[in-house]
Amino acid sequence: ILNVEQSPQSLHVQEGDSTNFTCSFPSSNFYALHWYRWETAKSPEALFVMTLNGDEKKKGRISATLNTKEGYSYLYIKGSQPEDSATYLCAPNSGGSNYKLTFGKGTLLTVNP
Amino acid sequence: DAGVIQSPRHEVTEMGQEVTLRCKPISGHNSLFWYRQTMMRGLELLIYFNNNVPIDDSGMPEDRFSAKMPNASFSTLKIQPSEPRDSAVYFCASTVGQGAGYEQYFGPGTRLTVT
Numbered sequence: 001i002l003n004v005e006q007s008p009q010s011l012h013v014q015e016g017d018s019t020n021f022t023c024s025f026p027s028s029n030f031y032a033l034h035w036y037r038w039e040t041a042k043s044p045e046a047l048f049v050m051t052l053n054g055d056e057k058k059k060g061r062i063s064a065t066l067n068t069k070e071g072y073s074y075l076y077i078k079g080s081q082p083e084d085s086a087t088y089l090c091a092p093n094s095g096g097s098n099y100k101l102t103f104g105k106g107t108l109l110t111v112n113p
Numbered sequence: 114d115a116g117v118i119q120s121p122r123h124e125v126t127e128m129g130q131e132v133t134l135r136c137k138p139i140s141g142h143n144s145l146f147w148y149r150q151t152m153m154r155g156l157e158l159l160i161y162f163n164n165n166v167p168i169d170d171s172g173m174p175e176d177r178f179s180a181k182m183p184n185a186s187f188s189t190l191k192i193q194p195s196e197p198r199d200s201a202v203y204f205c206a207s208t209v210g211q212g213a214g215y216e217q218y219f220g221p222g223t224r225l226t227v228t
Contacts, residue, residue, distance in 0.1 A: 043220060044219045095213065099212055105155045106155070
């Protein structure tokens with residue numbers, strides 16, 4: 001079982017603020033890292049799947065970077081909006097024949113208007 | 114596409130009863146995952162299938178839990194007998210392709226309450 005740490009556990013920001021949070025995972029046997037956005041009363045939705053060290057992906061105001069050598073990924077949200085309020089989950093995979101994702105506990109983001 | 118379909122959306126049952134949760138993956142997806150969400154443990158994988166074959170069931174908590182995938186468009190997760198500690202939201206997810214390089218699509222979940 002992979003040890004996945006996400007920080008902070010929760011975050012409150014004002015509309016328009018930019019923010020970021022961290023996902024830490026074991027750097028050995030890394031294959032892929034997933035980021036998911038989970039709104040209350042809904043189901044998780046994929047944001048990014050990243051596999052390469054140094055990879056950077058962007059979707060609108062949200063972007064993510066990946067460092068597989070040191071075992072971390074950052075998620076950035078530029079100009080936060082109230083609709084960005086959600087729990088953001090990361091999930092690494094150690095590859096091979098195993099498709100298993102180990103989800104972190106998530107960062108709960110609340111954007112105040 | 115309708116996305117991943119789960120039924121029922123809510124299930125309330127008494128301790129000792131059998132519970133069956135159902136999932137229809139997205140057409141064309143060949144991997145299916147069952148997850149359980151609790152406050153204590155977060156989102157944890159119970160079992161996953163690839164091409165209808167169970168690959169890893171190490172997350173299934175105990176023998177009371179079983180899962181089947183008789184064909185590419187249907188899977189069940191059964192709990193017999195159910196216990197109050199089984200109360201949780203159970204998600205089904207599917208993905209195309211093989212390996213973890215593909216995003217997973219989650220269903221709406223089944224909220225199970227065992228009294």
